[in-house]
Amino acid sequence: MSRRRSLGPKKKLALLLSAATVAGGGAVVMATTSNATPPAAATKSAANSTVCQGLATALGNNERFIEGQRAAPDAQSQARIANREAVIAQIKVQQEASGCTVGESAQGSQTAQPEQPPAPSQPAQGDQGQGGQDQGGGQAGGEGAAASGEQVCNGSTVTLSGEGGAPAASSNQFPAGTKLKVTNLDNDKSTTVEVTSVSGSCVLLNNAAFEQVREPGKFLIRRAVIEKVG
Numbered sequence: 001m002s003r004r005r006s007l008g009p010k011k012k013l014a015l016l017l018s019a020a021t022v023a024g025g026g027a028v029v030m031a032t033t034s035n036a037t038p039p040a041a042a043t044k045s046a047a048n049s050t051v052c053q054g055l056a057t058a059l060g061n062n063e064r065f066i067e068g069q070r071a072a073p074d075a076q077s078q079a080r081i082a083n084r085e086a087v088i089a090q091i092k093v094q095q096e097a098s099g100c101t102v103g104e105s106a107q108g109s110q111t112a113q114p115e116q117p118p119a120p121s122q123p124a125q126g127d128q129g130q131g132g133q134d135q136g137g138g139q140a141g142g143e144g145a146a147a148s149g150e151q152v153c154n155g156s157t158v159t160l161s162g163e164g165g166a167p168a169a170s171s172n173q174f175p176a177g178t179k180l181k182v183t184n185l186d187n188d189k190s191t192t193v194e195v196t197s198v199s200g201s202c203v204l205l206n207n208a209a210f211e212q213v214r215e216p217g218k219f220l221i222r223r224a225v226i227e228k229v230g
Helices: 009-035 050-071 077-097 207-213
Strands: 179-184 189-197 224-228
């Protein structure tokens, strides 16, 4: 008959402590693993992404337009503001989808370029008034009197307003009904559109018009020629 070997009290205690240590270590590892979270994806800013810069400019243009409406309201201001707020919400969705900083705003659509100064017969863009509304729903400005076929908005970059509908433009320099031809010098594409509403820039293209002249994946046209054609 075989005899069972029994463990002494000291060996039993040692085995129990070892088991507890292993179990505890496993619990720590499991807890550490379960609480670990992957690092958040880095977002791009307007400073290092042309796409993000275009969206930030579009957002800034709409914010500036809203500020102007609130500063000098008329009977249609509330409706215009509500429309632009909806556009801003859509631009923020596009910023998120493009990996840009959501809510980043820039108002650079009228930044002048040194090599393209305003013509002597036209007032500099920085001197354009933004206060008065004309009968066409636009805001008064010296560019509105430009002759047909004359180049306007010298030095302006072009971006989109975020509005839907048929190809059209908005402007703070030209009244509704004015026709503008916008040419993207980077791809030689052009579109002729009618101004249908006011904005915070010399010219903003809506989504459909911008699609006709844009470069793939870009929301900003840096080298543009804008002509008044009607």
